[in-house]
Amino acid sequence: MNIQYVQGTPFFTDINKNKKQYPYLTENIETDVCIIGGGVTGAIASYYFSKNNVKTVVLEKKRIAHLSTSVTTSLLQYELDDKLSELQEYTTLENSLKAYNLGLKALEEIESFINTYENKCDYKKRDTLLYTAKNNEKNSIKIEYDLRKKNGFDVEYIDENTNKFSFDLKSGLISKNGGAELDPYKYTNQLLDVSSDIGSKIYENTEVIDLVHYEDYIDVVTEFGYKVKAKKVIVATGYNTKLFTSRNFGTKTTTFNVVTKPVSNFDGWEDKILIRDNCDPYNYLRTTMDNRLIIGGEDVSFIPDIFDEKLANEKYDILECRLKSMFKYIDNIEIDFKYSGTFASTPDNLGFVGPDNKHKNLWYLLGYGANGILFAILGAMMLTQLYSCEPNKDMNLFKIDRFDK
Ligand SMILES: Cc1cc2nc3c(=O)[nH]c(=O)nc-3n(C[C@H](O)[C@H](O)[C@H](O)COP(=O)(O)OP(=O)(O)OC[C@H]3O[C@@H](n4cnc5c(N)ncnc54)[C@H](O)[C@@H]3O)c2cc1C
Structure with a gap:
């Protein structure tokens, strides 16, 4: 390793x-x-x-x-890290839409692999949620929803009044069948x-x-x-x-993940949807086939050869607290794994x-x-x-x- x-x-x-x-x-x-x-x-x-x-x-x-x-974390989503409106700084809307559609095509490819060779990797198709808990970001999620809807993506908009999750949500964009999860x-x-x-x-x-x-x-x-x-x-x-x-x-960052022990209920996590918030850096969440919860994020710049253990422990604590505050109706959330990994991103x-x-x-x-x-x-x-x-x-x-x- x-x-x-x-x-x-x-x-x-x-x-x-x-x-x-x-x-x-x-x-x-x-x-x-x-x-x-x-x-x-x-x-x-x-x-x-x-x-x-x-x-x-x-x-x-x-x-x-x-x-x-x-x-x-193996959240497989057709949408990119940045919203369509943000990507226009680096590439054309046409290219971003093309990339989104290619993402859907890649999801179909995985599905076809599973259908041909059986599901031996805990693959599961999921809806995805991009949301914000901040009033001042409400509009940007709505703009993203409108752009995707206009361009033929299967999306649903939710807000405080229609929020079906246990965490605070001011606006959210659900992509139907927009993602999948598996064991990498x-x-x-x-x-x-x-x-x-x-x-x-x-x-x-x-x-x-x-x-x-x-x-x-x-x-x-x-x-x-x-x-x-x-x-x-x-x-x-x-x-x-x-x-x-x-x-x-690419620009390298380190991102942190915590994984819980198996939980006994998923109250407040409707359909075990794949979740991403609109923060920068963002948090991302999924469940596993053996009923665990995974939350990741809190990215920091990658420094070669140096591992700051104190910083990592602070990040794991933040992730644990966030998970517990988002899912207060899930019983006995206990952390089982904590790890971090390098990740590289590009402007587009x-x-x-x-x-x-x-x-x-x-x-x-x-x-x-x-x-x-x-x-x-x-x-x-x-x-x-x-x-x-x-x-x-x-x-x-x-x-x-x-x-x-
Ligand atoms: C915490 C975290 C969360 C992530 N979440 C997601 C996610 O939700 N969804 C998603 O799509 N992506 C996610 N990613 C990105 C994802 O991890 C990468 O896209 C993917 O794992 C990269 O796989 P890889 O095979 O390219 O790289 P690696 O898994 O790093 O494999 C490269 C391999 O090359 C080998 N190698 C290197 N040099 C040599 C050499 N000279 N000779 C022989 N072998 C060599 C290495 O040993 C290594 O095994 C995440 C990344 C991190 C770190």
Whole structure:
């Protein structure tokens, strides 16, 4: 586990006790596509490429799904971190609406994966709520509701008079079927199980230490000297991309999560809806299949190599108090897990997908922003199309150089 990026005991890796282990690389091999990184993003890429009959290898330097993937809250929502009106500072309304619709498409993709291969990852479709408890933010939620309604999204507006939740709410926007939740550890492993069944080769404890670029292929050099010769290399290393580029991809923050023990009732949390408030930084909440509550947020700037334990404990206390004050009718809220993780965001809330500017065989798949998992799905689908020489024009939204001046 990378000490800089994850702190504490992440809930999802802790509760999943029967961990499958993949071998490490002990020979030189050749493949069409080599994916570096065995988190949820690498697993998604492995699934889409192998499903499209592309010979695929995944290299993970430590254990599958044990870095950011172990701490993601896994709220899957089509909406971006910022509201449509706020995004217009960085991109066009047309692009933001396109991204929202792509988010819905990614949700459909997960649903179709589950329908095909069974629900082995505690997947559950959910409505989502974006709300404010502040009078002066009431209007901005209404504006967002109007914009979404006008553009065909299935949304409902609620206010103090129609509030069905136990917490203070001045205005709220409910997106019907606008989200889903899952267990990211199980989902990553299910994707890899399916892809290894259809030919993908997966290696753990196999760190990539160098890339040697040739005209038509790349030699991927691993820690113990074995190489993977690949036509294309996909960087799915999450927030650590230093080995591949000096480009600074996103603004890193640390975000905090607390998870309760299973609770016996959900009074005041209608339909176990996925919740996000309108604060900056915001709080986000979900439930789990074994009846726990998760609250996250209280983000601070990420400082490499330094973990401020006192600050983290203050943040966990704030989250616990907020949870208890929001859900005063839920009995016996007791905290079981506390952990924090690094997170990267971009001005337009989108990740990075596509080829490197210098090395045409080096491609990125970086699901940054709060919708990292959904955009990893879209990105993997786009890269699969690119591999088949049928580039998808929506990939321009995720171009790696889009913020270059
Ligand atoms: C607390 C928290 C809450 C979040 N909540 C949400 C949410 O609700 N919804 C959402 O969509 N997203 C959320 N995110 C973002 C989400 O976690 C990320 O989008 C996702 O986990 C990133 O997965 P990944 O596979 O890209 O990265 P990682 O899980 O970090 O995986 C990258 C992998 O690459 C490996 N690696 C790195 N370098 C090398 C190398 N040289 N050789 C081989 N392997 C290497 C690492 O060991 C690691 O396993 C959240 C993030 C945090 C921190």
